[in-house]
Every structure is written in C-alpha cells, then in structure tokens.
Amino acid sequence: MFDKLFNRQPNDKPFLISGPCSAETEAQVLETCQRLAATGKVQALRAGIWKPRTKPGGFEGVGAKGLPWLKKASELTGLPVAVEVATAKHVEDCLAFGVDLVWVGARTTGNPFSVQEIANALRGVDIPVLVKNPIHPELELWVGAIERLQKAGLKQVGMIHRGFSSYGNTDFRNAPMWHLPIEMKRRMPELPILNDPSHICGRRDTLFAVAQQALDLDFDGTMIESHIDPDNAWSDAKQQITPEVLGQLITNLVWRHETTDKAEFLTALAGLREQINNLDAEMMQLLGRRMAVAEKIGQYKKDNDITILQTARLNEIMERSKRQGAQVGLTEDFVERYMEAVHLESVTHQERVMNS
Template identity: 75%
Template sequence: MHKKALLISGPCSAETEEQMLQSATELAATGRVDMLRAGIWKPRTKPGMFEGIGTKGLPWLRKAKEVTGLPVAVEVATAKHVEDCLAFEVDVLWVGARTTGNPFSVQEIANALRGVDIPVLVKNPIHPELELWIGAVERLAKAGLTDLGLIHRGFASYGNTDFRNAPMWHLPIEMKRRLPDLPIICDPSHICGRRDTLAAVAQQAIDLDFDGLMLESHPDPDNAWSDAKQQVTAAALKTMLEGLTWRHEPTNQREFQTALAGLREQINQLDTEIMQLIGRRMGVAQQIGQYKKDNDITILQTNRYSEILDRSLRQGEKLGLSPEFVHTYLEAVHLESINRQNKVMNS
C-alpha cells in the first residue's frame, strides 16, 4: 500500500478574501490536498516589499475552512502572531526559516504556546545549521508542545544557481536520524523558486521517505503579490501530483528484509575495506609528515593536491561518480591528511 503523505497547499500570501476563497475551493476540488496554507505575515528581505496582509486576513482563512472543510496552517514569528492565530482557530502553526534562526524569537513563540495543544512545524533555518534547527524543536518541546514536526525548505548557499535554496538533502536526512519520531515535510516551492522544477524535487522528497509536501498554489500565479514564479494553479498542482511515483511500504517485512540482506552485507564488507584503506592512506600521510618535518618542508603542497584532484575526477567520471562527490570526498581526505601531518610537525 502507498504511504499516506500529508499535502499542504495554498498561496504564498493571503491577498484578498476572494482570492483565499477561490484558492481553497479549487484546492479542495482536487481531492488531493489535506490542508490549506497562506502567509499572513511575510518577513521580507528588504523594506518596501509586500510584508503580508496582516491579522485582517485571518477571518478569510477561517471562512475558507468553513466553506471547504480544509484545516488551515499559518506561519508565526511573534507572540502576537500566535495570539491572533489562536483567536481565529488556526489549526496548525509553523515557524519560518528566518525565525528558526533566532533563538529569542523561537523562545517567545514557545512561551506564548505554553499550555496550548496545537501542532507546530519548524522550518529549517536559512543557513545550514542543524543545531539551530534542533534547538528550536527543543524550545517548543520544553514548553509542553508534543505534536511537533519539521519542514525542509532548503538552505541559502552563496553562488548557488540551480535552486532558490539548495536542498542539501544530507541535512534533513541527518535530522530524520537524530529525531526519528518527528514527521518531516518537504517544501519544494522554496527550494526551487520556480515552478518548472517542483516535480523533480517533490519526487526526490518522496523517494527519501518524507512524510508530506508543502506546495504553493495561486488562482493566478503570474500576478501573485509575492513569489509568483514558484506558485502553480490548483489544476497544475493536481496534474503534478498525479505524475509523481508514490513509493510503497513493504507488505511482507520478512521478504523485504531477506531481499536486501545480501546486498546490505556487501555494503558492510565494502565499507570495512574502504575504512581500512583510508586508515592505510593516513598512515602513509603520517610518514610524509615526518619526512617534511625532518627536512623543514611545508605541509601544504597545492600542486600535489591539484594533481590528485584532476586524476581522481577523471577516474570518477569513468566510474560514474559525480564531480561533486569526488570533490567532497577528496576535500575531507585531504583535510584529515593535513591534520595528521600537522600533529607530526608539532609533536
């Protein structure tokens, strides 16, 4: 059977009552959306940009819920936001990326929610800092909130051109490892920043066993007041969702484990061999460090590293390894080699 994924959708920003009702009605008609989202307060990068309609938009969401039956979710950044959302019976709150990165703001929200039973989702901070993400969850948990979850919306990355926010999939995977009991939802809209790549990112999140998707939609995306390029119509959203491959959970756990056991044992053996080889490599690096120390030679030899990198990139291409992986692997190995040689130099 297919895993039931939570699907949250709605406009980046609530603009008018008519827009919200139209959005909710069209999304409900798809039969695929579980929850309506809308930005009421928008923390923008620069002044003068549209910063949200404010509290007057909350009655529109409540009316949309009454008309369609869809529960609603809103981003909060202050205690006042929390107070207003609770007054208008918002069903789910989420902490935005900019707020997650500010422990004072998260603590203010946690204090405002003390004693309140409401689901709260926490987006990753703008920059790739897992401890800030985990810290935000811990602050909310210490305030007594038990229905918590995560939203992965990508991370700011200087020089990045493929995504609005680089997904850095290894970071949400690490969060799943550290906090396995918390559901995690992917927000392809903020990762992509444009609608033509949404499906590919959504599919990758599904393949990585995320628990749901948050996708922005708008009745007239090109004329949206904020983030127009990453929003889609309800009809386009439905088509996209129908085109995704929804992975299934194994129905026969014993058969599933047996089928993978042999392959996993091969992985275990190969991992052991790799670690042994790296250990031997570091032993040679220490010998080189001793020679450099004895002959007053600097540790860093940039020409040598460039030679290793060029050779490894050529080998990696023949083996089907991506240049990004080869770079990342060699940087880690090179740094460990330098650390080993530095210890020898200063022993």
C-alpha cells in the same frame, strides 16, 4: 486532525499542505482554498498572513485581518488551516482565530531569541508546530529550535525542508542539500518532515522533480504554494501553480513505502546490504592505511621544516581523482567533496605529528 502527519501508518499517502504564498484578498483566499479542496488531494490549507521580506518596500502581508478569511475557508472546505508565525503576537492572533497548525519560518528558525519567544507563547497549548530549516546550512540551529518547542511542552513538532541559501547556486532558489534533511531524519526519526519544493525551486517547472525526490527519500509529505492567478500573485509569482495544476502534479507523483513484507525483496535486500557492509569495512581499512602514510609524510615534513599544505599536490590529487571517479560512474561533485574530506583528515593527522 493531523494523525496522518504525526501518526502515519505504512499505507498512508504523503500529507499535502497547499495554498497561496500570501493572502491578498478575501475572494482570492476563498476561491483558492475551495478549488484546492475540490482536487481531493489536499489535507490542510495555508496562506501567508505576515510576509518577512529581505528588503523594505515589498508586500509584507495583509496582517491579522487575513485570519478570518482563512477561518472562513476552513468552514467552507472542512480542511484545517496553517500559518507561519515569527513573533509571540503572531501566535496569539492565530490562536484567537482558531488556526489549526503553525510553522516557524526559515528566517525565524535562525534566531534563538525569536524561537524562544514563540515557544513561550505556545506553552500549554496543544497545537501542531512545524519548523523550517534555517536559511543557512546549520543543523544545530534547526535542532535547537525544535528542542525549544519541545521543552515548552509541545508534543506535535515536525520539520519542513525548504532548502538552504548557497553562494553561487544557480539551479535552485535555495539549494536542497539533501544530505542535511537526511541527517535530521537520522537524528530525529520520530518527527515527521515535509518538503517545500516551492521555496527550493523558486520556479514552477521544476516542482515535480523535487517533490518526487523528497517522496523517494521517504519524506512524510509536501507543502506547495498555489494561487488562482499565479502570474499576478503579489509575492513569489514564479513558484506558484493553480489548484488544478497542483492536483495533476500530485496525481503524477509516485508513492513509495519505506519497506515491505515481501520475503523475496527482504532476502535480496539483506544480501546486497551485506555486500555494502563489507565494502564499507574495506574502505575504512584503506582510509586508515592512507592516514598512516600521511603521518609518515608529516614526519618527513617536520624533520625538514616543510609546510603541511602543498597546493600543487592537492590540485594533482583532485584532478586525478575526478578522472578516476568519472571512469567508475562517480559524479565530479561527489569526488570533490569526498577528497576534500579525506585531505582535511590527512592534514589533521600531519598536524598531530608536527606538534608532537
């Protein structure tokens, strides 16, 4: 059933899970799911049964009474269904109603006790489980949640990237921080990973761009929320789209592959990658020489009882680097993050000299 997700072949199209943020009524669930199935683009259906809310008083889901609605939707469409779980009781209810896939939500991933409770409830059960990234950008929590499920004997475990909470973030509901899911793909290349543009964007007009970027980064698919009447949805109205709009969005996405067997492409790519390797080696040599100079500075500071941190000097370096970076096509954000890392390494080298 989920072979195209967990055993993807090179020419398989990305896997799409879609459905309403929340199951509201039986009629709403059935109509949404049937219209999604009619697009021919969806491989699995979803609906929020239990909805963890930041503050009390909001709609927290219809609860287990919505599970039969999903089961009926599956029977009508022939598509498997997926539900988010946060407790052992959620797991038990889902298994009782034949839910085909469950996922661990972002809030739950950040709580090892809750993840372990879910893992214990799933022990001995052959069901696919996806794990959303934790709300905050802490990769070890994400890795730890996956490992807890794997140690419980689950063989089909995957990931969902839904973005991260970030102070001061304005462009996204949850900042994608693409380098973090990329690192997870590097660490766990055998695990499939889906992108959740609905929760990254928080609004429907930017869904396409985020979904396309995920596919360009070789994600295995997407999870996008869909509703028959998005503006009147009981939760997350701004980020949901109708099944028909979803079908058009998926049609417009460009499917790409990780590699090809075309000899001309492989030869050209190998040559360019060798250039990258040589430039990386030169950069490492230059950084090593820079740190050697930083150690000499550290010695002078030590001999003259001067502090390591010189704020005015750091600001001077940052401003000059941003100007130079702009001249060669580097973004200000990249230059700032890069120079912060270089400066931190420089401070570490000077601390060694100070304490030697």
